[in-house]
Amino acid sequence: MDIPTPRYRCPLGRLQPEPMDVEAVKRRGWREQRLLVVSLEDDRLDGMERELIRRIGERLYGAREARHG
Numbered sequence: 001m002d003i004p005t006p007r008y009r010c011p012l013g014r015l016q017p018e019p020m021d022v023e024a025v026k027r028r029g030w031r032e033q034r035l036l037v038v039s040l041e042d043d044r045l046d047g048m049e050r051e052l053i054r055r056i057g058e059r060l061y062g063a064r065e066a067r068h069g
Helices: 011-015 022-033 047-061
Strands: none
Touching: none
């Protein structure tokens, strides 16, 4: 019987993060918990949708702080 030799896996390999499908996480958050994560730069939004999202964000969390630099 020909048994393949197991490859040695470094124990540190477990600590490397797995790539995450960000869109799938956001989709699951919306479907399961009704949490919405939206970027104003999302190409799927039109101008009116961006303005609505911006207004909601500013109402809930305040306006964006000016950058000093």
